[in-house]
Amino acid sequence: MSETNELYQQVILDHNRKPRNFKVLEQPTREQMGHNPLCGDELTIYLELEGDLIRDITFQGSGCAISKASASMMTVSVKGKTLAEAETLFREFHQMVKGELDPETAPNHLGRLTILAGVREFPARVKCASLAWHTLHAALEGKSDPLLIKE
Template identity: 50%
Template sequence: MELKSLYHDLIVDHSKTPRNFGNPTECTHSASGHNPICGDEVTVYLMIHGNTIEDVKFDGHGCAISTASASLMTDAIKGKTLTQTHALFESLHQCLTASADETTAGTDLGKLGALEGVKQYPMRVKCATLAWHTLLAALDQSDEQTTTKKVTTE
């Protein structure tokens, strides 16, 4: 099977059956995001202990790319340190926004690499990064209290 086809199948799978979807009973950090262009809305909930994301969930609604990206994100960051999570965001963001002459070779995104094809459709990059920007807003909270921040892709 061709890699492009595998990536397509992975995005379809995560959009139709998102992992870690739902509103948790408790969390330490959360943020909500909205993409007014596409209508995507997402809330990211984190359970952070020390420097580690012990659990992550999301809810909301959006296009297939937005939902798949949020689902893939939750799988990728669960159990990661905050430093690892920030580095993963930077790698994905670079992959999706790099110009044709900039290289992202050597960046191992794992399953998140399935989102790389989105950069061919600049209007959809915001769909793919909404959950990630919302994650950063949740991580930007300085205390362990549950607070909801709102972000937008405008």
């Protein structure tokens, strides 16, 4: 498979065309905006938390196919997970796209997210794939600009 096809797989293109959980949550527990000023990608993540559980997660925004598909796939994979499980996924995903974790050999919890492993061959695009995850991470940590987080 060529590197282009490796990156732009059908699943990714499908998530780009029909992003899942692509809507505003009316009363989110937390809301976090993420912005990549270099390319103008922008998204907002809405979280409904129940104790330790991510009960619902949605997003809105605009960006390239990789950032949009990654955000869409992220919402699917963390919905219903605990905060600790989501943090583990964040860490493993980050390591995978940076080429520090090979999902084919190292044990991991990534599941379908490994479809985005191809991005590690495109250093300029790693930020696109990880924007949604960094935004989620910031929302869970509650560390970033409080103006952007509603609790």
